[in-house]
Amino acid sequence: MTPLPAAADLLASAHVVALPMRVRFRGVDVREAVVFEGPCGWGEFAPFAEYPDDEAARWLAGGIEAAYAGWPAAVRDTVPVNATVPAVPADRVADVLARFDGCTTAKVKVAERGQSVDDDVDRVAAVRDVMGPSARIRVDANGGWSETGAVEALARLAAYDLEYAEQPCATVEELASLRIALARNGINVLVAADESIRKAEDPVRVARLGAADLVVVKAAPLGGVRAALEVVDACGLPAVVSSALDTSVGIAAGIALAAALPELDHACGLGTVSLFERDLAVDPLRPVAGRLATAHPVPDATALDELAAAPDRQHWWRDRLARCLDLLTEGVPR
Template identity: 55%
Template sequence: MFPSLADLLATARVVSLPMATRFRGIDTREALLLEGPHGWTEFSPFIEYGDAEASSWLSAAIDFGWNATPPGYRDEIPVNATVPAVPAEAVQGVLDRFPGCRTAKVKVAAGDQTLADDVGRVRAVRDALGPTGRIRLDANGLWTLDEAEHAIHALAGFDLEYVEQPVESIEDLAEIRRRTRYLDVPIAADESVRKASDPLAVARAGAADLLVIKAQPLGGIRAALDIVGQAGLPVVVSSALETSVGIAMGAHLAAAIPELQFDCGLGTASLLAADVTSSPLVPQDGAIPVRRVTADAGLLERHRASVDRRDWWLARLTRSHALLAG
């Protein structure tokens, strides 16, 4: 089903949620929630994204709210902790928000920090998780080739599960994978999948060992499953810093993938200081359940965005809907 703009506007609610820890340079996360025939869904492209990119997120929201979800292979999803670019002494406090998680994704390459800061943060995570814990890094494509090679060499001793998007382009991903092969650290692609005009190009180029898949940016569960099926690589399903409503979309995507080798990045509701439901999808014993989430009217009201921000989001919704309808 493809709803009209009036259908979407009838239930649209815009919220502004405080973050428990600053992440991606933001202290609050804004999102637009919609209620369709199959339940609540979410439209929350990051503020800086243009309308063409945002329209894929709306396609995902419509798919989740107006269509039944595909059948799943599991009813809970093991998830990783997410450690923002915090000082080493703050690491344990972040990990405490992810009870039972034995995998941690650590943000590195932040512009206001040094490689020494990254090493200290990763060391603190390794100390907290112990020798059996798994550590993956995420550079968001912010290193140059030479910086990535130097950093991976410096951090490989912490027994890394993989490094996510160490460099920006597909060509550089292929090259850093070649340069660091001797270190036996797999390379994962994220932005090269979700922000690419051709999300399968990175797989065809042999530029990554695994793919990070996110439901909203890729246009929804069915579109993401199609990419997974064609890519022929292991995948990690991750979130886009959504509310629990958006996390539920990712959980249903992860449930529908036949082989799920890695813990998923779907525990990020723990990075929020507030949510839109009284039963948030936060990790318990290292996993989250696969279920739809109902937004709580009281929480939607408590965290409603200001009038100007609401209007900004409704205008964005209108433009993105026009792109999809066209």
């Protein structure tokens, strides 16, 4: 377990930033985050605003691990990454993909509120058209479909040779039932679990109930790189590492996780810095030739100043960080 810093020390080096998005993503136009420096480098605390403190505390544990303990040894120096396509109209797909240098896998957002399956099909078709027949395409519904809706949507989307569907339904029970329904209907699409891993009190339940073919793991929501590695080991399923719309500081933890996995057979969702208008790092972690190298990004002092959040948001985030540190000190599981 990583020793916890004093609140005064953590807050003394903390910077609250607000990064404008190129495209609205996950309902977010501006991504807010806290970054702070420790003896091992920089860490990030950026749970989404709606998350309660007990859940957000795990994100803080991950940031503290990065800044105060460092990460496990890597078994590879670079990791493959996928392009990420938000729920944009089909005619904007090519522009989005152009920001992901050399990526041969794309994750496409589907089941967006206010959109239809027709919109999803058009978007995925455009991705296949731009990337060609050899590219891998995965879709991410963020739990937005019912089981029936998922069967109907995936029956249509399967025509584009999907690598897998990420969190097509919200609950573990629905995922388990969906896998059976897909097989019965001859729909050859694998199921990956994301929210059912990172937001669950018992992430291994996915594996016990046979609810997924793969697990998607994110360093910050699971409490850090070491905690995420333990989850992967306990689940015993192939793992895909993804981001939580992190700055380069947070992405570095995801790369460290992917670099430390014993096996890595899938491109990782760690290229999302390309979705920001501007990042805070001196050398932003954007994919080159479809890969990212292990790194310890250092924020640029000018960027920290120019991207600083408004005073009321500074206060909100610093209070939240202090509350979450108190929870960790009291022994909330990490």
